[in-house]
Amino acid sequence: MPAYDELESEVIEGGLCTYCGACVASCPLHHLKWIDGGPKRPEKKAACEDCETCYRACYRTEIGKGAIEEEIFGRRRKGGEDIGIYRRAIAARATDGSILEKAQDGGVVTAILVYMLEEKIIDGAILTGRGREEDDWMPFPKVAKSKEEIISAAGTKYGVSPNLMMVRTAVIDEVLDNLCVVGLPCHVQAVRHLQHIKFDLSPAIKFVIGLFCRENFEYVQMSKGVKERGVEMEEVEKISISKGFFNVHTSDTKLSIPLKETAVWHSKHCLTCDDYSAELADISVGSEGSKEGWSSVIIRTEKGEEVFSEAESKGYIRTEEVVDLEYIKENAMRKMQSRSRDS
Ligand SMILES: Cc1cc2nc3c(=O)[nH]c(=O)nc-3n(C[C@H](O)[C@H](O)[C@H](O)COP(=O)(O)OP(=O)(O)OC[C@H]3O[C@@H](n4cnc5c(N)ncnc54)[C@H](O)[C@@H]3O)c2cc1C
Structure with a gap:
């Protein structure tokens, strides 16, 4: 029966781990912990009973979106559905100035979370x-x-964040039972896998917001690279990627690094991911495809439609029918093709 040792050799040391944190949340004995110093990764902190829960909880041990698509959308995608199954795509922007001040793009992720919390x-x-x-x-x-x-969590942070580790904290320690998970395509696939295998804490997850992602960066390498170019991370106010540059903004300067120079900071596990637009989320949000200060939103599920439409009608967000879906599809295709070339 595969258990932690197999998870470690096949996934963590096998280069497939996306550091989503699901294995840490799944351990019924709380014997897995997240190691922060040095290479970030899950690790066994006490004797293991080889119960196989962590192995089953890992979406990378059972790769394949088909069965999950059927569960979420009632069907599998057809040929040509390169950004997954969706209902509509639209450009949107938060209306609350305090959100826009902190947000990465249109603040849609934060505005929808605030709407869901207040309602x-x-x-x-x-x-x-x-x-x-x-x-x-x-x-x-x-x-x-x-x-x-x-609101304090708004904005893009480049680096790995084992968000799913928090499922146990949220449900057991904080006694929450209606959660939204925000994450990259890897986090979204991991959440859907937990729901698919009927992990006992997963019924608390009611909504999933996914972010577009070409690739993530190793935080330690990235911050070192920024420092070497003369900017201290404490001075940084925002980091963004646009038009072929990795931009580091401070109060009075903007350091623009050509993206090809930042390839050395890429997280290696991203090479095994072909999902650009968080295809299994209720709604997916990104910057590409919309003008500056706006977000591109792909509404995928019935629940996603309900939440998005209500957030708009209650004035949390406003929308414009201008989103360059073809550009988003091209990015998705490019990611898919580069991954099949690299694999
Ligand atoms: C690593 C990374 C790569 C990305 N790549 C692309 C891309 O190639 N193309 C594109 O169009 N968009 C990309 N995005 C998405 C984009 O940067 C914005 O997050 C998105 O447009 C939403 O903007 P917003 O103003 O609505 O979000 P906000 O309202 O600012 O909310 C952002 C949310 O993102 C979450 N978040 C921040 N950092 C991380 C992280 N490291 N891991 C998981 N969640 C995080 C926060 O919790 C917050 O809730 C990427 C995001 C990340 C984190």
Whole structure:
């Protein structure tokens, strides 16, 4: 029966682990912990009973989106559905200035979370905060239970964040039972896998917001690279990627690094991922395909449609019918093709 030792050799050391944190949340004995210093990874902290729960909880041991698509959408995708199954795509922007101030693009992710919290659709969100270990931009997973906590997590942090580790914290320690998980395509696939295998804490996850992602970066390498170019991470106000550049903004400067120079910071596990637009989320959000300060939103499920439409009609977001879906599809195709070339 495969258990932690197999998870370690096949997935963690086999280069397939996306560091989503699901295995840590799944251990019934709480014997897995997340190692932060040095290479970030899950590790066994006490004797294991070889119960196989962590192995089953890992979406990378059972790769394949087909059965999960059937569960979520009632069918598998057809040929040509390169960004997965969806209902519609639209450009959107938050209306609350305090959200826009902190947000990466249109603040749609944060505005929808605030709407769901205020309408009591959720009682908490699992997302990615920043500022751990006196390092301002280091991403870390977080459970947010208030509007202020949700807004403080707005903005893109480049680096791995084992968000699903927080499922246990949210459900057991914080006693929350209506959660939204925000994450990259890898987190979204991991959540859907937990729901598919009927992991006992997964019924608490009611909504999933996915982010577009070409690739992630190793935080330690990235921050070192930025420092070598003369900018301290404490000074950084925003990091963005646009038009072929990795941009590091401070209050009075903008360091623009050509993307080809940043390839050395890429997380290696991203080479095994072909999902650009978080194809299994209720709604997916990205910057590409919309003008600056707006977000591109792909509404995929009935629940996604309900939440998005209500958030708009209650004034949390506004929309414009201009989104370059062809460009989004091209990006998805490019990611898929580069992964099949590299594999
Ligand atoms: C590593 C990474 C790569 C990305 N690549 C692309 C891309 O190639 N093309 C594209 O169009 N968009 C990409 N995005 C998405 C984009 O940067 C914005 O997150 C998205 O447009 C939503 O903007 P917003 O203003 O609505 O979000 P906001 O309202 O600012 O909310 C952002 C949310 O993202 C979450 N978050 C931040 N950092 C991370 C992280 N490291 N892991 C998981 N969740 C996180 C926060 O918890 C927050 O809730 C990427 C995001 C990340 C984190």
